[in-house]
Amino acid sequence: MAAGRFLFFSLALGALGSLCVLLTVYWVQHWRGGFGWVDSDGIFNWHPVLMVAGMVVLYGAASLVYRLPQSWVGSKVPWKLLHSALHLAAFVLAVLALFAVFRFHSQKKIANLYSLHSWLGITTVFLYACQWLSGFAVFLLPWAPLEMRSLHKPIHVFFGASILSLTVASVLSGINEKLFISLRNQTASYPSLPVEARFANTIGMLVVVFGLLVLYVLLASSWKRPEPGALTDRQPLLLERE
Incomplete structure (x- = not known):
């Protein structure tokens, strides 16, 4: 029963995440002039799409890997690799998104990192890089002692x-x-809430709902991976053979 509920919840989350990405694509295509490459103004429009696809949707998917009931039995190695690979893919998309916005600012002679959004965004990506590297070093490589894994796990979570x-x-x-x-x-200023503003605000609210649902799954005790014995739970990657 719990597995069936989780499967339904996962499908709903997948649909919601896909909707967030598709609506972001439609926003920049319909109102912001579409996409372009390195020397085009449209390069900026890759920034919101890649950030939503990577740092929101892929990140959420990677975070829930260990909530899959299939990951509760057998070796953790495939799930560790999937968890790490999804996070790495999300990080690559985030780096491409940053390249797009920095390139656009360079072309338009716009200052970088001047707003609260930019400060918050660059801090988030930096923390993400540190999180991935520390997780790779502690949980995937075989050198980390068991005490370090135990200490780092709640920090990682x-x-x-x-x-x-x-x-x-x-x-x-x-x-x-x-x-x-x-x-x-423009004629229809933001305070008058034109159609574009309504549309983009809707995207924002959907992203909030997606994030809250992912956090709910992460915190729901009934969907957490059951803790096996201390040995199998702490084994380095290269020593896991079961």
Whole structure:
């Protein structure tokens, strides 16, 4: 029964995450001039799409790998690798998103890291890099002693949830900043809430719902991976043979 509920919940989350990405693509394609490459103004529009796809949706999927009932039995090695690979893919998309915005600012002679959104976003990506590297070193490589794994696990879990929360905050501040900048000189200003503002605000609220649901699954005790014996729970990657 619990496995069936989790499967349904996972499918609903997948649909919601896909909707967030598709609506972001539609927003920048319909109102912001579409996509472009390195020397085009449209390069900026890759930034919101890649950030939502990577730091929100893929990050959420990676965070829930150990909640899959299939991961509760047998070797943890495949699930460790999947968890790490999804997080790495999310981080690569985040780096490409940062490249897009820095390149656009360079072309337009716009200062970098001047807003709260940029400060929050770059801090989130930096913490994400540290989180992935520390997790790789402690949980995947065979050199880490068992005491270090035990000590690092709650820290890893705390920062995992914190980075997702910071990501959602970054997305919301980014949407708001983009709307204020883009609409302030147009006939339908942001305070009048034109259609684009309504649409983008809806994306923001959907991202909030997605983030909250992921956090709920992470905190729900009935969906946590049962703790096996101390030996199998702490074994280094290269020593896990079961």
